[in-house]
Amino acid sequence: MSADAARVFPDVSPVVPSTAGVHPEVSGPVRVLSIAGTDPTGGAGIQADLKSIAANGGFGMAVVTALVAQNTRGVRGVHVPPVTFLREQLDAVSDDVVIDAVKIGMLGDAAVIDTVTRWLDAVKPPLVVLDPVMIATSGDRLLAADAEAALRGLLSRAHLITPNIPELAILAEEPAATTWTDVLAQAGRVSERYAVRVLAKGGHLEGETAPDALVDASGSIPDGLRVVEFAGARIPTDNTHGTGCSLSAALATRIAAGGDWLEAIAEVKRWLTESIGHADSLHVGTGHGPISHFAGLWSRGGLTTERTAEEHLDLWWRAIAPIRHRANTLPFVERLGAGTLDRDAFTWYLAQDALYLRDYSRVLAEASRLAPTPEEQAFWAAGANGAIAAELQLHQGWLPEDEVFNTPPAPATIAYVDHLLAAAARGDYAVIIAAVLPCYWLYQDIGSRLVAQSHPEHPYASWLETYADEAFARSTRSAIGFVGEAVRRADPDTRARMFEAFERASAHEVAFFAAPLEARALPGHAE
Structure with a gap:
């Protein structure tokens, strides 16, 4: 050749x-x-x-x-x-x-x-x-x-x-x-x-x-x-x-x-x-x-296998076990479930929740703006609308109209809202939805125990029934799914920031439930 x-x-x-x-x-x-x-x-x-x-x-x-x-x-x-x-x-x-x-x-x-x-x-x-x-x-x-x-x-x-x-x-x-x-x-x-x-x-x-x-x-x-x-x-x-x-x-x-x-x-x-x-x-x-x-x-x-979305969130859920245990043993939660909670403490909680929902809806709207898919965009937008249109309407059924937004925000409310608004201000979609997840997941986990204690003569029966709403259960499953996929796709640094936002929000969620009886100015505060 x-x-x-x-x-x-x-x-x-x-x-x-x-x-x-x-x-x-x-x-x-x-x-x-x-x-x-x-x-x-x-x-x-x-x-x-x-x-x-x-x-x-x-x-x-x-x-x-x-x-x-x-x-x-x-x-x-x-x-x-x-x-x-x-x-x-x-x-x-x-x-x-x-x-x-x-x-x-x-x-x-x-x-x-x-x-x-x-x-x-x-x-x-x-x-x-x-x-x-x-x-x-x-x-x-x-x-x-x-x-x-x-x-x-x-x-x-x-x-x-x-x-x-x-x-x-x-x-x-x-x-x-x-x-x-x-x-x-x-x-x-x-x-x-x-x-x-x-x-x-x-x-x-x-x-x-x-x-x-x-x-x-x-x-x-x-x-x-x-x-x-x-x-x-x-x-x-x-x-x-x-x-x-x-x-x-x-x-x-x-x-x-x-x-x-x-x-x-x-x-x-x-x-x-x-x-x-x-x-x-x-x-x-x-x-x-x-x-x-x-x-x-x-x-x-490398040799490290990739965790599924479910596995990532299972680790998160187990990591906040001490926070969840504290939530389930709070006097407020125990008395609310038993029907022995002082009504002033309950209405004080609702007034603070109304203040919280106003800014929480803004954070959900920001999540919708940054969402990478139409499905996620629609979901968070619906959540933002629901926080105002449905939740506040429910609050107004229990509270005098002039108390809904005229109550001074408590330290626990300010801390929780500041955490969510700070996450929204950073503009990181994954971190934002991780921060709002406890308001779905942990809230429903606490509520599932409360609704199990409801009965027709329970003084807060109509409120507890909201926890059993199937629409809220579907929303919780969707929120968990969207956050899980975001965790799975994220790089290690973003995952760490997501979990930090989730863990801190979970702690704020529990502190928010504890606040009504820990506020010294209220009757029925912790003894």
């Missing part, structure tokens, strides 16, 4: 080469089937394939061709199950699952290869990546010599093959290449002979670089090129067990997902380099250890 047919691939190009039937776009994670042998140490074979598929965004499936007794130092034995069972595995997957790509690894013998070939001809997967596993990293032979001819017949069913240098030499029926130029030339001859793309790999060569190249004798690479090279630095490590398996499985996943071969190869090469770079940290085995397939994901994404 002439030198002018090659170029170094410096960056990712948006061009999409011919993919011989591969989906240009796939909705959701691509479904990739690995057909290969096992590795009980987890570094190669199907175990490595499944890790590679997952690490590159796909859903991995596996059909076992051979059970291999091996570790990082070498292969000890190979058991090939009956090919009838192999075909049962293959049919079980393809009869049920849409397969977006197939990666083929170790096949073992001619009967296995024939079975896989017949299945491919029947199913016709849109993408087949064949890693012609013949020789392990340890040097062990993994394919019977009489099966090599059968493997050559399988090459034409593949869209891409990924041989290492010794395997490429076997396919070419030539001595192993010793220079990168010879590798490219040999890959070109194999590509032309079997009408298949070849990913030539320079990992077995000496030197500081480890280049790869996509070779296609048909010239179907963009711009009619036959070779596109991907430069790479060599990483000094002996822990490269399973790199061939991992590479081919990752390529099947990336190509099927995007359809752009060059972009997929470039991205997989970056991923593999990253995984090899972290291999020494695994400390698996005493021979050629495996690569660290998820090192990049672990470092960038």
Whole structure:
């Protein structure tokens, strides 16, 4: 192959080469089937394939061709199950699952290869990546010599093959290449002979670089090129067990997902380099250890799972347990439920609540203004209107009209309102709705205990019945839901500020209930 047919691939190009039937776009994670042998140490074979598929965004499936007794130092034995069972595995997957790509690894013998070939001809997967596993990293032979001819017949069913240098030499029926130029030339001859793309790999060569190249004798690479090279630095490590398996499985996943071969190869090469770079940290085995397939994901994404909205708010609710306990044991709450509360204390509470609702409605209106969705905007706006139109009307039924807004605000009222208005003034929607949540959630929690004590002769029965209103219960559930979703979406700093606003508002809510009997000027104050 002439030198002018090659170029170094410096960056990712948006061009999409011919993919011989591969989906240009796939909705959701691509479904990739690995057909290969096992590795009980987890570094190669199907175990490595499944890790590679997952690490590159796909859903991995596996059909076992051979059970291999091996570790990082070498292969000890190979058991090939009956090919009838192999075909049962293959049919079980393809009869049920849409397969977006197939990666083929170790096949073992001619009967296995024939079975896989017949299945491919029947199913016709849109993408087949064949890693012609013949020789392990340890040097062990993994394919019977009489099966090599059968493997050559399988090459034409593949869209891409990924041989290492010794395997490429076997396919070419030539001595192993010793220079990168010879590798490219040999890959070109194999590509032309079997009408298949070849990913030539320079990992077995000496030197500081480890280049790869996509070779296609048909010239179907963009711009009619036959070779596109991907430069790479060599990483000094002996822990490269399973790199061939991992590479081919990752390529099947990336190509099927995007359809752009060059972009997929470039991205997989970056991923593999990253995984090899972290291999020494695994400390698996005493021979050629495996690569660290998820090192990049672990470092960038971490291992902490994301809590659901319900889980976040459950933590909040448990965190304010002392506040809730105090609320349920307040003399005001106990006497209100029992019907023994002094009427002056009750009407004083209502007058303060009327003052509170006036500013509370303004805070809800601000939440509505800042709400990110129409549903939330409508909900908080309705709450603001209800606080004035419905709640104050109810208050006026118990209080003389001149007392509704002429009562001086108590310290507890001022503190609660100031907290809510300060949250609104900061303009942070998530913090605002966290601050108003106790007026729904904690208020209903207290009210559910009070309404359970109501009876027709109860002096405050009509008031307690408001706690049992289903409309208020629905509003409370909606408020909890909106706050929960805001917590789930928030960054850690915002979550902390949201909880602080919620906790302080909960404490203010309880102090507001305590105030009528703690105000020394009133009859029936705490004894």
